[in-house]
Amino acid sequence: MTRAVIFDLDGTLIDSAPDIHAAANRLMAAHGFAGFAPEETRAFIGHGVPHFIACCLRARGAEATGDLHRQLVGEFEAGYETAVTLTKPYPGVVEALDRLAAQGIALGICTNKPVAPARAVLAHLGLEAHFPVVIGGDSCPQRKPDPLPLQTAVAGLGARRVLYVGDSEVDAETSVRAKLPFALFSEGYRKTPLADIPHHTAFSDFAALPGIAAALLT
Template sequence: MTRAVIFDLDGTLIDSAPDIHAAANRLMAAHGFAGFTPEETRAFIGHGVPHFIACCLRARDADATGDLHRQLVGEFEAGYKTAVWLTEVYPGVADALERLAGMGFALGICTNKPVAPARAVLAHLGLDVFFSVVIGGDSCPARKPDPAPLTAAVTGLGATRVLYVGDSEIDAETSVRAGLPFALYTQGYRKTPVAEIPHQTAFSDFDALPDFAAGLLP
C-alpha cells in the first residue's frame, strides 16, 4: 500500500506572493490601471489565474467577465512562467521533503497555479526532484476546491493512503470533499482563523510534518 503526501504550492511550500504582486502590477500598468499593494494581491491568491485577474479588474472598477478579462488572463499566464525570481522556499521545506521521501512517502503537488509555471518555479528552486506528479489549475476541467485535481494527483501517484498539506480554506475544503486528512500550514495565505478551518493538524514549522505524516499513515 503506497503512502503519499500531496502538497499545495503557493503559500504552502513557497512564498510566491512577491512575484505574483510584481507580475500583476506590470500587467495592470501596461493597461493603464493603478497598481496594488502586496497585501491586496495576496488577498486575491488561491483560486487560480482567472479568479485572480477578475479580482484585479473588479478592484479597479473594470469589467471582470468580458474580452479584457480574457486578454489579461492570457497575458498574465504568458509572463507567469518566468515569474520566479522573487519567490522563496519556506524554512524547513527541503529538509521535510527529504525526510518524507526517505521514509518511503510518494510526493505530489496539487495547486491552482497553472501547471507550466508550477513546474518552472519548482525547477528554479530545486524542488522538482521530489515530485513525480504535479497537478496544476489547468490540468483538470475544474480547479480546487473541486476534489477532481486532488483525486487526479492521488491516482497519478498510485497512492492508497494520502495526507494533503495546504495553507488555505480552499485546500481544506478540497481535502474534505476528497475524503482525505488535511494538515494546515499556518504561515501561508489563509484568510480565516485556524480554528475555523477543518484540519487534522496545524503546524508552523515544517520539521513537525514528517513525524505527523508517519503517525497518521503508519
C-alpha cells in the same frame, strides 16, 4: 500500501506572493490601472489565474468578465513561467521533503497555479525531482476546491493512504470533498482564523511535518 503526501504550492511550499504581486502590477500598469499593495494581491491568491485577474479588475472598478478579462488572463499566463526570481521555499521545506522521501513516502503537487508555471518554479528552486506528479489548475476540467485535481494526483501516485498539505480555505475544502486528512500550514495565505478552517492538524514549522505524516499515514 503506498503512502503519499500531496502539497499545495503557493503559500504552502513556496512564498510566491512577491512575484505574483510584481507580475500583477506590471500587467495593471500596462493597461492603465493603478497597482496594488502586496497584501491586496496576496488576498486574491488561491483560486487560479482567472479568479486572480477578476479580483484585480474588480478592485479597480473594471468589468471582471468579458474581453478585457480574457486578454489579461492570457497576458498574465504568458509571463507567469518566468515570474520566479522573488519566490523562495518556506524555511525547512527542503529538509522536510528529504525526510519524507527517506520514510518511503511518495510526494506530489496539487495546485491551482497553471501546471507550466508550477513546474517552472519547482525547477528554478531545484525541487522538481521530489515530485513525480504535478497537477496544476489547468490539468483537469475543474480546479480546487473540486476534488478532481486532488483525486487525479492520488491516482498518479498510485497511493492508498494520502495526506494533503495546504495553507488555505480552498485546500481545506478540497480535502473535505476528497475525504482525505488535511494538515494546515498556518504561515501561508489563509484569510480566516485557523479555528474556522477544517483540518486534522496544523503546523507552523516544516520540521514537524515528517512526524505528522508518519502519524496520519499509519
